[in-house]
Amino acid sequence: MRQRLSDGIYARQELLAIVMVTQLRRHLAMFDGAELAMAIAAHPGDIEAALTAYEAALFPRSATFYADAVEILDLCLGDRAPFGLIELFDSAPAEEHA
Numbered sequence: 001m002r003q004r005l006s007d008g009i010y011a012r013q014e015l016l017a018i019v020m021v022t023q024l025r026r027h028l029a030m031f032d033g034a035e036l037a038m039a040i041a042a043h044p045g046d047i048e049a050a051l052t053a054y055e056a057a058l059f060p061r062s063a064t065f066y067a068d069a070v071e072i073l074d075l076c077l078g079d080r081a082p083f084g085l086i087e088l089f090d091s092a093p094a095e096e097h098a
Contacts, residue, residue, distance in 0.1 A: 017076035021069050028065060032058065 039054035040047065075085040 017073050020072050020076070024065065024069060024072075028062075 035057060036050075036054050039050040043050035043053065075081065075088055078084065
């Protein structure tokens with residue numbers, strides 16, 4: 001367990017984790033809004049059917065993104081931080097670094 005959150009590298013790791021999760025949430029919000037609009041358009045006059053269709057896709061997708069966010073947070077802030085995050089970046093194919 002870390003003594004102080006303000007120690008240089010740990011503070012930067014926490015900031016990186018917050019930025020990554022915030023970006024993910026923004027993208028998800030935009031995607032969810034578009035999905036909801038399409039469900040409403042596909043069920044004109046029946047908002048309950050639109051919401052049911054929207055939620056049928058939303059809940060499984062949200063569970064997957066939640067699991068990914070937990071993994072990212074663990075890489076950034078977990079017991080192996082920052083080494084797990086460094087290993088993740090080192091294992092990425094070269095074209096992803098461009």
